[in-house]
Amino acid sequence: MRKGMIFIILVSIVSMSFFGIRFMENKETIDMKEELAAEQFIKKHLYEENGLIKTDLKGQSNVYLAETTGLWMEYLVKKDDYLEFKKQAKVLKLFKEDSQLISWKIDGNRKAPANALIDDLRIIQALEEASDRWGIPKYRKMARQMGKDIVRYNMENDYFIDHADIKTKHKADFITLSYLNPKAIHFFLEEELIDESQYLLNREVLVNAPVSKNGFFPITYYPSRNEYEFEREVNLINQYYIGYYRALWGGDVSSLIRFTKESLEKYGGVLYGRFSSETKEPAVEYEGASVYALAILMCLQAGEDDLARQLFYKMKELQVLDASAEYYGGYINLDSLETHTFDNLLPLIAEREAIDEGVFY
Known part of the structure; x- marks a missing residue:
């Protein structure tokens, strides 16, 4: 009798696990959020x-x-x-x-x-x-x-x-x-x-981590020497990753937010990809979708919704939004077909996050 009961219980558990997973697969397929263009x-x-x-x-x-x-x-x-x-x-x-x-x-x-x-x-x-x-x-x-x-x-x-x-x-x-x-x-x-x-x-x-006189974070830390190292030419992807993670941990990112606002105002709403750590002037003439995406994620975490919204619309200007186009949804140069998964996936994550947070409707 005891063995029979144990067998019935085991069969029930296996059945519940199997059908539960099958049900969940169907449920998650139905309840997925909308497919974004990217x-x-x-x-x-x-x-x-x-x-x-x-x-x-x-x-x-x-x-x-x-x-x-x-x-x-x-x-x-x-x-x-x-x-x-x-x-x-x-x-x-x-x-x-x-x-x-x-x-x-x-x-x-x-x-x-x-x-x-x-x-x-x-x-x-x-x-x-x-x-x-x-x-x-x-x-x-x-x-x-x-x-x-x-x-x-x-x-x-x-x-x-x-x-x-x-x-x-x-x-x-x-x-x-x-x-x-x-x-x-x-x-x-x-x-x-x-x-x-x-x-x-x-x-x-x-x-x-210390902040430079121009408001940038160091890029590297050497534990054995207890020493931080700054970039001479600041890569904003690194800066905004650090800013985003620092904000997630409750750290101060006010210097990077201030730099972001100043740069957008000074350069006609554009965030260039690299800056001189000494002069705070752009070191390159290009902008990248991933830079805007990471800046958006940092701003959302830091409660800077208005700035996140401004960055979001600027990021979307880099995307192919003609639904009839071959490369619809891509962050891609249509003349050269230059693109990178990084510059599509990070904006995709940032857009999903912005929608979920109600920053973009």
Whole structure:
């Protein structure tokens, strides 16, 4: 009798799990948020049948970045696209070899020999959020497995470091501040992969980083020397990543917001991609969609909704919005067909976030 009852209970659990997952798949498909134009461009022109996404349409069309997969996964969680996320979770295997570290690039059939912490942490964040959003424990388990190897190979004396050689496990001796993803690092604390003192130590590297006389953040920190390093030519992608992550951790980003407002006013609403750290003058004549996207994410986190809205409309000016055009939805130069997945995925995430936050209607 007892054995029979146990058998019935086990069958019930298995049945509930199976039908629950089937129901959830159908539910998430129905309840997905709308497909945005940039997503249509990515799916039509950059998306491969196996789930990998091309880096561009020209010289790097057979190059696939872990950065791209992580950004795509981050967007899919925000969109509630469970079925596509499920596919991307399997794509991760293509970037792995003999550990849970993610090779930062696949070039043809060759994997790069090192990881990049920023990619691994972004993927861990996406897996954790997917697990919480859809109630799927295996994604949290995947994130935890990755986290264990990050702690083993991408930490040195309690500090996260940039990268490690996947085969030899040789480590870098510095951390790029734009790699310190607060949501992912908090997951490490929740899962007891790091302790509170390690968590606070790495938070302080970002939140307490000094600001230059012109309001820019340093790009690199060397733990062994307790030394920060600034860029001579400031890349705004790095600055806004640091600003966004710093704001997520409750840090002060007023200097970068002030610089943003001043630059938009001085240069006719344009944010150029690079600036001189000494003169605060543009070092290049181009603007990038990813710069606007990261600035939007920082502003949303810092409560600067009006500035986020201004940046949003400026970003959208760089997008092909003619629905009848071949490259509709893309952030692409139509004359040269120059584009990059980064410059499509980050705006896609920023747009989804702006819509969800009610900044853009």
